[in-house]
Amino acid sequence: NAGVTQTPKFQVLKTGQSMTLQCAQDMNHEYMSWYRQDPGMGLRLIHYSVGAGITDQGEVPNGYNVSRSTTEDFPLRLLSAAPSQTSVYFCASSLGLAGNTGELFFGEGSRLTVL
Amino acid sequence: GQSLEQPSEVTAVEGAIVQINCTYQTSGFYGLSWYQQHDGGAPTFLSYNGLDGLEETGRFSSFLSRSDSYGYLLLQELQMKDSASYFCAGQNQAGTALIFGKGTTLSVSS
Numbered sequence: 001n002a003g004v005t006q007t008p009k010f011q012v013l014k015t016g017q018s019m020t021l022q023c024a025q026d027m028n029h030e031y032m033s034w035y036r037q038d039p040g041m042g043l044r045l046i047h048y049s050v051g052a053g054i055t056d057q058g059e060v061p062n063g064y065n066v067s068r069s070t071t072e073d074f075p076l077r078l079l080s081a082a083p084s085q086t087s088v089y090f091c092a093s094s095l096g097l098a099g100n101t102g103e104l105f106f107g108e109g110s111r112l113t114v115l
Numbered sequence: 116g117q118s119l120e121q122p123s124e125v126t127a128v129e130g131a132i133v134q135i136n137c138t139y140q141t142s143g144f145y146g147l148s149w150y151q152q153h154d155g156g157a158p159t160f161l162s163y164n165g166l167d168g169l170e171e172t173g174r175f176s177s178f179l180s181r182s183d184s185y186g187y188l189l190l191q192e193l194q195m196k197d198s199a200s201y202f203c204a205g206q207n208q209a210g211t212a213l214i215f216g217k218g219t220t221l222s223v224s225s
Contacts, residue, residue, distance in 0.1 A: 102148035
């Protein structure tokens with residue numbers, strides 16, 4: 001099993017450009033989420049999805065869009081990149097969340113730099 | 116809302132025992148999780164406490180006290196490879212999202 005796969009691993013953008021970070025999981029997990037990680041800030045939740053067709057905002061959703069058309073895929077779109085979006089982005093999935101072990105499976109991360 | 120507080124840095128020597136504390140504020144609570152992250156790597160799940168008490172997994176143990184809104188991760192027989200960041204995490208009130216603390220950087224020296 002590949003687990004959670006993120007692409008690309010590295011990306012450099014110019015301010016104002018748009019792009020999509022891809023995330024796919026092959027574990028048939030209903031729950032998927034996106035986090036960003038900045039030095040000293042820990043992991044902050046951007047958006048999450050509890051199943052296909054259902055998405056919701058996390059702690060820091062501004063400037064990002066998501067969709068969940070299939071169980072396997074959960075892409076994160078940056079509509080107009082800003083330097084403040086320079087970060088490491090992690091996609092994570094789990095079978096469920098409420099009341100379970102709280103175990104998320106993370107991808108290897110996508111390192112984004114916005115110039 | 117929900118917030119989790121943990122120390123930013125902890126240092127220790129090989130073979131020692133270290134405890135990383137986590138206090139949380141939440142209006143709903145499903146349990147406390149712990150994650151490890153090495154530099155440049157992805158977070159990996161270590162343990163979960165859904166009930167009060169101690170959970171042990173090899174050299175690592177985790178503890179939860181719901182009445183005190185407090186938990187800790189205990190690492191024993193420290194090794195150099197334990198140098199990493201450790202995050203506590205809890206679910207939001209709706210149980211639909213995992214919120215992380217800012218992380219504790221553990222440095223183990225010889």
